[in-house]
C-alpha cells in the first residue's frame with residue numbers, strides 16, 4: 001500500500017482537517033496497515049506531550065528540531081489554514097518587538113551617557129540641561 005501517501009495526510013487527518021476524500025483514503029488504509037496505525041499513534045503521543053510542554057522547560061534546540069521534522073514530514077509548504085493559525089500571531093509578535101527595539105534605541109540616543117555616568121546623582125538636571133543645548 002502507499003504508506004508515504006497516507007502519512008502525508010496523517011497529521012491533517014488527526015487534526016480533522018483532511019478532506020472527506022483524504023479521510024476515507026486514510027481510514028481505509030489504516031484498517032489494513034499496522035505501520036501507519038503506529039504512525040498515527042505517534043502523532044497522538046506527540047500532541048499529548050506538546051500539550052504538557054507549555055508548563056515545562058523546553059530543552060535547547062528542541063523546537064527547532066521539531067519544526068524541521070514537521071516541515072520534512074509534511075513535505076508541502078504551509079497551507080492557508082496553517083498561515084491563519086500561526087502567521088498572524090507571529091507577525092504581531094515581530095511587529096511589537098521591532099517597535100520596542102526602535103523605541104529603545106530612540107530613547108537611548110536622548111540620554112547623554114557620559115554626563116549621566118559623571119552626574120549619576122543629578123540625573124534629572126542633566127537631561128534637562130541636555131535638552132536646552
Ligand SMILES: [Zn+2]
Pocket residue numbers: 001002003004006029033034035036
Ligand atoms: Zn501504511
